[in-house]
Amino acid sequence: MDGVNEVGEVRVSRVQMEGDNESQTPSEHKCSTLCDSIHGSVHDKDNSPMMRALLCAQVSKVNRFKTEDQRWLLVREQMSETPLSFSLPKQLLSLLIQEHTNRIQEVKELGDLSPHWDGLRHDVISHCNHLTGCYQELLTELEKVSASSCFKPSTSKSDRHLQFVPTNLHTQRMEVTSPDSVWYDVITFGAPADHHQAFKHGGLKKLLSKHTNLRESCVSYSQEESSRAKELLTRMAQLQPLVFGLAEELLSVAQELNTARLRQVLGSLMEQTEQFVHALKEELVKCALLEIHNQCIANANSSHVHSNGLLCENCPADQEQDGGRRDTEYDEEEWDRVWVNVGKSINCIVAMVDRLQQQEETLQTVMSITSSHSSHLLPLVVTLRDCVREAVMKAQVAMTFVVLQEAVDATVAQGPVHIAQRRHAAFSQALSAVVCGVMLKLYRGLEDPDFLRQLHTVGVLAQFESLLSTHGDEIGMLEDMEVGVADLKGVSFTITEAKTEQPDDLLPTLSGTCFIVEVPLPPETFSSLPQELKDGLLIRVDPVLFNIGINQHQSYAERFGDCSLQERINQQSCERLKAYCNTLRDRLPDMGKAFLSLLRFLPVKRVRFLPTLANCFIEAKKRKNVEVLWIAAKVCRKVNGVRLTSCKSAKDRTAMSVTLEQCALLRERHALSQQHFSIALDWMRRDGCRMENVEKNIGSRKFAFSSVQLLTFPKLYRPPDGSYG
Incomplete structure (x- = not known):
């Protein structure tokens, strides 16, 4: 049937249809109809390109059986392998x-x-x-x-x-x-x-149940959340240098007596800072920071031995740059305040530029103007950079946590390699x-x-x-x-x-x-x-x-x-x-x-x-x-x-x-x-x-x-x- 080799010949001389004496239709005609149905079934349906691709090494068996009303059923069994x-x-x-x-x-x-x-x-x-x-x-x-x-x-x-x-x-x-x-x-x-691997220690359900009971409770992140975290890490790496570069350029332009240029750079800085805020101010970051804090508190008095033999006292909060402070309560509004500080910083810079331009009309020398511009803008630019740096640091910690946690949950947390392979x-x-x-x-x-x-x-x-x-x-x-x-x-x-x-x-x-x-x-x-x-x-x-x-x-x-x-x-x-x-x-x-x-x-x-x-x-x-x-x-x-x-x-x-x-x-x-x-x-x-x-x-x-x-x-x-x- 698979058309590979001709292996012999089958000759069908007659199919005897019992119970046909009362029928007006000659048995030879019924035999022809029966064979036509077999031929049509095999060659029209099972011989389609889709079936030929899906099924192979077919074995068929044919028989006929009588119904309750004395009709005949032609029954064909077919068993096939599949690639x-x-x-x-x-x-x-x-x-x-x-x-x-x-x-x-x-x-x-x-x-x-x-x-x-x-x-x-x-x-x-x-x-x-x-x-x-x-x-x-x-x-x-x-x-x-x-x-x-x-x-x-x-x-x-x-x-x-x-x-x-x-x-x-x-x-x-x-x-x-x-x-x-x-x-x-x-x-x-x-x-x-x-x-x-055999079943000496049971099957997957039992093995996974034992492993789950041994695992420490931890939050689980989806692949979509991990992908989003990786995107944010990439965006941070791109946007932070742009903000810092424009801030430096603003200080440089402030030393020149060029109001139009100063306004242009300030506009670019505001636009880039807005993109920075829009990219990073996400609920995912806020939730991850809260989970980091919770895990730190939960594990503050415990230790963890990794597969590499490394003993770690305490946990992810080691990454926090706050002088080692560990609050017993986490203020969920802290992440929002980070962005408030960024916004206040850029607003202060805009306000200072406005005031400095108003002073230009009363100042007498270029030296006094440029000196005034630089000395007044420098601390504000430094503050902006500090606020941006703090936001980036917290977001990096949070998104690193998400990526790692998803990786751990998708691999290590699922059990030892023999369970994963099973x-x-x-x-x-x-x-x-x-x-x-x-x-x-x-x-x-x-x-x-x-x-x-x-x-x-x-x-x-x-x-x-x-x-x-x-x-x-x-x-x-x-x-x-x-x-x-x-x-x-x-x-x-x-x-x-x-x-x-x-x-x-x-x-x-x-x-x-x-x-x-x-x-x-x-x-x-x-x-x-x-x-x-x-x-x-x-x-x-x-x-x-x-x-x-x-x-x-x-x-x-x-x-x-x-x-x-x-x-x-x-x-x-x-x-x-x-x-x-x-x-x-x-x-x-x-x-x-x-x-x-x-x-x-x-x-x-x-x-x-x-x-x-x-x-x-x-x-x-x-x-x-x-x-x-x-x-x-x-x-x-x-x-x-x-x-x-x-x-x-x-x-x-x-x-x-x-x-x-x-x-x-x-x-x-x-x-x-x-x-x-x-x-x-x-x-x-x-x-x-x-x-x-x-x-x-x-x-x-x-x-x-x-x-x-x-x-x-x-x-x-x-x-x-x-x-x-």
């Missing part, structure tokens, strides 16, 4: 290397600092250097991998050089023809977790999967105006389903996955116009420290989009995660362990899912009505109205409540969301989940008969694409279950005899 498995992690590594390199340069440019702040700078530089070294090594190793490689098998999930690559990432897709074609997609991949790895794996899902959803919805309106108005829902247990190492995997999925909230998508229809030009690109994914579309397709999307409006992602353990280890956890992690994750995701649906209802009322119809899927006795949706999802006393996953999947599909399913390696439990979901869709939406429900489920698990997935991962056509283990599985998640061992 995003490697291309996005490589782009992310490049961005992280650049981000940390830039941060090193930024803090180095802050110049001489007090011992305390210099120690903080050393911490930031050391942290960033370590990460850039590790990430450069990982990127180098990934670049060595064949450009055609799109797949990381489950046997390589602990490989250090493949930390950032998602495990066993595939698109699992089902096409149903009866007679029209409908597609259902699920992204399957191993739980985004750092298997290389978090980036989990995020990278989750990112690759969700980008693949969003692109697939976008391609399928390009002709749906309601969906396109939903994209730029509300955003897209990404619903992650996890089958991990809350026992042993899988607790750590689930903790990694929780953080990795949550970090996707900072990711946005934007649609761009591709240069050509070549595969490389249709692959997404990652940019920015907030991670914007640019999805290119062919020019003709791009031109048909709503104007908002063509203008580059960002599409945000709302990720939610639901986990229900189904294996024997979850049975241990339910009887003897702790399921609170799973309960907390599901409860929080319920609230986020409900918030997304409420937003959809408020902003797009017509689509919101469609969501309300979801209530018919839920048990009436437990659901009276929308706010109780979360209560329906969580039944603390019900073990292995897989209904949580079913309902979450239904909600996701109803609101045009992206479905993603995971277990440890996306090989065995994931196969049980996606095949069950496919058969449930055939029954609920295409009237699959109950008898053929079991037949379809067994076929998909024994001979479908997921068995091919098992073989390509471990070289065996057997799911990794034992008969004893399967006794603890929910019945619908058990494979047919002969397919496991």
Whole structure:
């Protein structure tokens, strides 16, 4: 199907359509129609340039099943790899290397600092250097991998050089023809977790919680505030010499008997001083000075040992040039008085120039005039320079604090390098999967105006389903996955116009420290989009995660362990899912009505109205409540969301989940008969694409279950005899 090599010949002589005797249409005509539908589906839809760029190494399985009204459903499973498995992690590594390199340069440019702040700078530089070294090594190793490689098998999930690559990432897709074609997609991949570092000390959630408890409380500044602080530092370096230079020029011109020139220089000084005040008189500076004072008071009796071994008594206030005074109370109006003094100084100079020019009419000699001008203006100019210098000193201290604090918060404060690397790895794996899902959803919805309106108005829902247990190492995997999925909230998508229809030009690109994914579309397709999307409006992602353990280890956890992690994750995701649906209802009322119809899927006795949706999802006393996953999947599909399913390696439990979901869709939406429900489920698990997935991962056509283990599985998640061992 990928057109690489001719490998053989398949001859189809006839397709027998049972139950056609009562039809007036000859079976040969039905056979022709059936084959035409297959041909059209494969060649018209999946063979588009966008699909060819996104999907590769496709495997297809076709079967037919009878409906309740004795019709036939043609069902095609298709499993594909994607080049995003490697291309996005490589782009992310490049961005992280650049981000940390830039941060090193930024803090180095802050110049001489007090011992305390210099120690903080050393911490930031050391942290960033370590990460850039590790990430450069990982990127180098990934670049060595064949450009055609799109797949990381489950046997390589602990490989250090493949930390950032998602495990066993595939698109699992089902096409149903009866007679029209409908597609259902699920992204399957191993739980985004750092298997290389393993889980001896837990996963990200636990590690971050421990680190947070050890951190001293400190204010946090955003990247926007840090960028503004750097701009102010640059403006200070430019404006202060200009003000000082014009002040000196005013003294020089005052010695000349040239009223016009004196007035000209004075006007320039006033204008430059006004620009100086306008540039630096910001609330950010005032707030930072207050925070410096508060931290100084809080740490006055404590010491801090930096990673470089430097012991610092006291803190940032060491930079204050006030003779060591440390007030126990900070006057918030002090910063405003600095600017009042600058204004008074320049006003005094203007007033003095006016008086001196009036005196010129009565003075007799040039000598007396110039002497008078200089002697009267000199102290006022000195005062102006002192006031400007004080303002610059305080603003530099404040903005240096903001830049350093943001750098510390973005690096050191996030935890040791092994925690930061673990978090980036989990995020990278989750990112690759969700980008693949969003692109697939976008391609399928390009002709749906309601969906396109939903994209730029509300955003897209990404619903992650996890089958991990809350026992042993899988607790750590689930903790990694929780953080990795949550970090996707900072990711946005934007649609761009591709240069050509070549595969490389249709692959997404990652940019920015907030991670914007640019999805290119062919020019003709791009031109048909709503104007908002063509203008580059960002599409945000709302990720939610639901986990229900189904294996024997979850049975241990339910009887003897702790399921609170799973309960907390599901409860929080319920609230986020409900918030997304409420937003959809408020902003797009017509689509919101469609969501309300979801209530018919839920048990009436437990659901009276929308706010109780979360209560329906969580039944603390019900073990292995897989209904949580079913309902979450239904909600996701109803609101045009992206479905993603995971277990440890996306090989065995994931196969049980996606095949069950496919058969449930055939029954609920295409009237699959109950008898053929079991037949379809067994076929998909024994001979479908997921068995091919098992073989390509471990070289065996057997799911990794034992008969004893399967006794603890929910019945619908058990494979047919002969397919496991």
